[in-house]
Amino acid sequence: MAGLNDVLNSARSALIAQQFALATTSNNVANASTPGYSRQRVDFQPAPSTPTNAGLLGTGVVASQIGRVRERFLDQQVWGSSDTSGKASTEQTILSQVEAAVNEPSDAGLSETLNGLFNAFQGLSSQPEEQAARDNVVEQGQLVAQSFRNISANITQLRGDLVNDVQSKISNINELTGEISDLDVQIANASSQGMDPSSLEDRRDSKIDSLASLVKVNVVDNADGSSTVSIGGTIVASKTGAVTLTASATGGQIQVFADHSTQPTSVTSGELGADIECYNTTLPGYLTKLDATANALISRMNALHASGFGIDNPPTTGLAFFTGSSATDIAVNPVLVADSNKVAASADGSTGDNAVALQMANVQNEANMNGGTTTISQYYNTLVSSIGTAINAAQNTSTNQQLVLTQLQNQRTSVSGVSIDEEMTNLIQFQQAYDAASKVVSVVDQLFQSVIQMVQ
Amino acid sequence: MRITQTTIASTFLNNINDTRERINDEQTELASGKRVMKVSDDPVATNTILRLKAFLGNNAQYQKNNAQAQTQAEATESALSSFSDLMVSLKGVLSQATNGANTADYKTYSDQVDELLSQAVELGNTQSNGVYIFGGTNTKQQPFTLAADHSTVTANPNGITGTIQYPVNEGVTQTVNIDGQQAFQGTAIFELMINVKNELEAGQAPTTAESQSVDGFLSSVTAATGKAGAMIQDLDNNDTQLAAQQTQLQQLLSVQQDSDVAETTIKMNQDQLELQAALSSGASVLPKTLLDFLR
Numbered sequence A: 001m002a003g004l005n006d007v008l009n010s011a012r013s014a015l016i017a018q019q020f021a022l023a024t025t026s027n028n029v030a031n032a033s034t035p036g037y038s039r040q041r042v043d044f045q046p047a048p049s050t051p052t053n054a055g056l057l058g059t060g061v062v063a064s065q066i067g068r069v070r071e072r073f074l075d076q077q078v079w080g081s082s083d084t085s086g087k088a089s090t091e092q093t094i095l096s097q098v099e100a101a102v103n104e105p106s107d108a109g110l111s112e113t114l115n116g117l118f119n120a121f122q123g124l125s126s127q128p129e130e131q132a133a134r135d136n137v138v139e140q141g142q143l144v145a146q147s148f149r150n151i152s153a154n155i156t157q158l159r160g161d162l163v164n165d166v167q168s169k170i171s172n173i174n175e176l177t178g179e180i181s182d183l184d185v186q187i188a189n190a191s192s193q194g195m196d197p198s199s200l201e202d203r204r205d206s207k208i209d210s211l212a213s214l215v216k217v218n219v220v221d222n223a224d225g226s227s228t229v230s231i232g233g234t235i236v237a238s239k240t241g242a243v244t245l246t247a248s249a250t251g252g253q254i255q256v257f258a259d260h261s262t263q264p265t266s267v268t269s270g271e272l273g274a275d276i277e278c279y280n281t282t283l284p285g286y287l288t289k290l291d292a293t294a295n296a297l298i299s300r301m302n303a304l305h306a307s308g309f310g311i312d313n314p315p316t317t318g319l320a321f322f323t324g325s326s327a328t329d330i331a332v333n334p335v336l337v338a339d340s341n342k343v344a345a346s347a348d349g350s351t352g353d354n355a356v357a358l359q360m361a362n363v364q365n366e367a368n369m370n371g372g373t374t375t376i377s378q379y380y381n382t383l384v385s386s387i388g389t390a391i392n393a394a395q396n397t398s399t400n401q402q403l404v405l406t407q408l409q410n411q412r413t414s415v416s417g418v419s420i421d422e423e424m425t426n427l428i429q430f431q432q433a434y435d436a437a438s439k440v441v442s443v444v445d446q447l448f449q450s451v452i453q454m455v456q
Numbered sequence B: 001m002r003i004t005q006t007t008i009a010s011t012f013l014n015n016i017n018d019t020r021e022r023i024n025d026e027q028t029e030l031a032s033g034k035r036v037m038k039v040s041d042d043p044v045a046t047n048t049i050l051r052l053k054a055f056l057g058n059n060a061q062y063q064k065n066n067a068q069a070q071t072q073a074e075a076t077e078s079a080l081s082s083f084s085d086l087m088v089s090l091k092g093v094l095s096q097a098t099n100g101a102n103t104a105d106y107k108t109y110s111d112q113v114d115e116l117l118s119q120a121v122e123l124g125n126t127q128s129n130g131v132y133i134f135g136g137t138n139t140k141q142q143p144f145t146l147a148a149d150h151s152t153v154t155a156n157p158n159g160i161t162g163t164i165q166y167p168v169n170e171g172v173t174q175t176v177n178i179d180g181q182q183a184f185q186g187t188a189i190f191e192l193m194i195n196v197k198n199e200l201e202a203g204q205a206p207t208t209a210e211s212q213s214v215d216g217f218l219s220s221v222t223a224a225t226g227k228a229g230a231m232i233q234d235l236d237n238n239d240t241q242l243a244a245q246q247t248q249l250q251q252l253l254s255v256q257q258d259s260d261v262a263e264t265t266i267k268m269n270q271d272q273l274e275l276q277a278a279l280s281s282g283a284s285v286l287p288k289t290l291l292d293f294l295r
Helices: A004-030 A072-102 A110-126 A131-192 A198-214 A270-307 A334-338 A355-365 A376-416 A420-455 B005-032 B043-099 B103-124 B180-184 B188-201 B208-257 B261-285
Strands: A040-046 A050-052 A055-057 A061-068 A217-221 A227-231 A234-238 A245-250 A253-258 A367-369 B144-146 B153-155 B165-169 B172-175
Touching: A004 A040, A004 A061, A004 A420, A061 A198, A072 A131, A072 A198, A072 A217, A072 A270, A072 A376, A110 A131, A110 A355, A110 A376, A110 B043, A110 B165, A131 A198, A131 A227, A131 A234, A131 A245, A131 A253, A131 A270, A131 A334, A198 A217, A198 A227, A198 A270, A253 A270, A270 A355, A270 A367, A270 A376, A355 A376, A355 B165, A367 A376, A376 B005, A376 B043, B005 B261, B043 B103, B043 B165, B043 B180, B043 B188, B043 B208, B103 B144, B103 B180, B103 B188, B153 B188, B165 B208, B172 B208, B180 B188, B180 B208, B188 B208
Parallel strands: none
Antiparallel strands: A040 A061, A050 A055, A217 A227, A227 A234, A245 A253, B144 B153, B165 B172
16 A cells, blocks of 8 residues: 655655766766766666565665776776887887987088088098198098987987986886775775775776776776786785886896885886886997997008098008097097198108098098998988987887777777766756755645545 | 867868968068078979089189189280290391301391390290290299290209199090290200300301291190190180080079979968968858757
8 A cells, every 4th residue: 555655755765866876976076087087877777676466566765875987998908008109109209219319411410411421531532731731631520520429329319318317217117006996995995895996996097098008008997996917917906015126237238126026017008118128228239339330430440541641741551540440439530630741642652642641531432331331421320310210210100009009098998988968968957856856845745635525 | 070169260270270281381582582491392303403512613713713714824825925926036036147147246146046045035935824834834933934034944953844634524624834845945045046156256257057947846835726726726716615604504403493483372372272262161061050940
């Protein structure tokens, strides 16, 4: 037998449930532009029915659960793509700095100064007696040496800066894993007490978002809503605590170690991976090639120069043109800088002979690198284009991965994002439901009055 | 797909960003006039550009060398042609001395020959750009020294021979000197003149053999002059060739490096149009929500 009280009760449950829904809608609208926020939804359930003569009678509605709308699969995909995108864009930034150090094609690049040196020797061959031609050779030699040293110093400097960058990224990672681990503890606690951990989960997931672009992470979800995050096979954050990472640069290699482990953790991707790869492999590769270029130039020019004679009296012979052996220490022999008459152009000591100057000018066309297949200039030019190609590759990967990532993020917001239109539509629905429930209450009120008047 | 305000906003921003980036690239290209500013703009073209620039640099140096060689060759030719004029005068004096029975004039002839000797040695010591052109490779040492009493002419003991070659084109070297040995057979011409002078002074008529020697020397100097002329001809041709090569190299470089202004301008106009369209559509779409229609 259904009484008026039952009607009143079910109307009351509707009022409460719609209030929940309105509060949730209001919260969604408030967080419409909060990064990492997932829209929340109230699940309504019919309240348990009571048996009557006519059958089971409904007793209203219950707001059973407030939960976030989130697709875990999309999260995993976003995290899986973030590291590739982060690596490519960081790599692009670093290589662009190498490109700036090399500064080609320009009128001041090493390629142009090398031409200048060979041309100066050509010029010397046409005026071996001329002081100006000799000074020009020394000056162009110094420009070449300077260019080599500058490029080498800039790349070395960049490499040094990468160590600092790695350290700051490592501390950023440690901060993030610490926060993730704290949030996981809170999530596990909330779950065990039957509370809704949605907002905690949102905060944790946006921390993982940040972490995922720095380094490749693997995230495993636990039944209690907490997650276990690992980097390169090492668990770095879970509800049992965070593991701090340290980076050490020894022997020209940066390695990352987890807490007390002596075994390095492999970091190959993400922004951190790009830094480490450039420091360990890419930049040393460029430096080696630059040194090889400088070394080939030094040894060939020196051998020729030592065989020739200056125009001083008596003619000096056996001098090296360059000192040093690599791009870091190449310099024009100070003896020649002090007296350019000692520059050897002549093969026999006579002032007008230019055989050695001609030979030195011809080094430009000598294939004496790569086992006698490549000239010095070609070798260097190939190095320059390889830098450009590497930048282009990083640029393309970065653009492509960014597209993939944007697509995935759009899909994620498509599921989890707040749509104002939708919230407004819901608002109208909930408002009308609330109005209707209020109407029921007022009708029941009138009925009660009728009943009371009936008795009077 | 469910589209939220955030999706619209981020898509809008991404697109605007892409378009602005393109406009920036195009603007840089137009402002600099260059398509390849950095290696990464076109790594393959950069390689070609660097190679072409090296060729152009070499070409400029070859042109300088060529001009220098031309100066030297012209100085050589002019000195040698003066020398052959001098030989003609010598021949005249000799024939006068041989034919004219007037032995009283021998002193005058002797003086004339002596004068010619001084001039000849002077020509042998011709300098151009501060170097002795007939000194072989010993360009800073005077090749011929006439003794104060005009009794001997000595050649530079360090030698007056040696070929000087300038690189004047890719793999081409051009000989730019005729050494004293080739031009004057060492000091033979001067010695002959001294002999003739001494004989005349002593009242002896020059011998037929001596006249024949002068003829021989005249033809060898004329041949050397012709050689210098041929050198000048070669260098002139080379100069024309170098200029043509330079033009060609510059065209090739321009193709690789320079911006196609018309194409880039059109692209930029398109991108600007796109940007305007994106901005105006964004401005009308972004602020719209259901709220605008709820009363």
